[in-house]
Amino acid sequence: MALKRPTGEALAGEVQAKTGHAFKDMRLLETALTHSSAVKAVRNNERLEFLGDRVLGLVVADMLFAQFPDAPEGEIAPRFNALVDSRTCSEIGVEMELENLVRADATLKARSRGLGGGYLADAVEALIAAIYVDGGIDAARRFVLRYWEPRARMVVAKPPNPKSELQEWIAKTSDARPEYAIQKREGPDHQPVFTVSVRVDGFAPSTGIGGSRRAAEEAAASAFLLREGVWPNQGSAA
Structure with a gap:
């Protein structure tokens, strides 16, 4: 049974523990954690997500510029792209257990539970923006x-392309091709x-869930690669 989503001071306390920021504007916090799919939501986090993406990019670029003072642009750019990628934001959302705090369509949350997904990436970016608006840069x-x-x-080197990597792995041993449905x-x-x-001949099928056909295909290919041990399953950061 899913835990009841906290509200008010309980929500503010959980967010402060996860982010280190004590919100002054609770309405802003609630908006940041409300996805556009939430039933009867008056406001959602799409505008905050737009701003948060830009704030994240600035902070990450500044961080890499300081951490790698002698690295050329060609070395730090791939790191930047991977760090601001939606998959990284989704991974951080899982690490923060934001699925228990975000208002979103129940079906979307149930089918994405424990796997991340676009709605968690959106929430992470919106939360960055909300903290920026509430407390500054x-x-x-x-x-x-x-x-x-x-x-x-x-x-x-670059964000993984699970569909390409699955195709390349299969091609080493057969002429089979992955079939997505x-x-x-x-x-x-x-x-x-x-x-x-x-589906790949000789293997059990794998499934994936996403907010677009492409995202779901990538999730299915990722699940296949993890299950077969092609990708190590490292789990969440401690």
């Missing part, structure tokens, strides 16, 4: 550094949720 920087700085020194399409037109399966 220094408060936003402290939050970003808390979660992004430990990831900054990871060896990063939509199993379900749920949710409203403005916020669809796709469930896609990938």
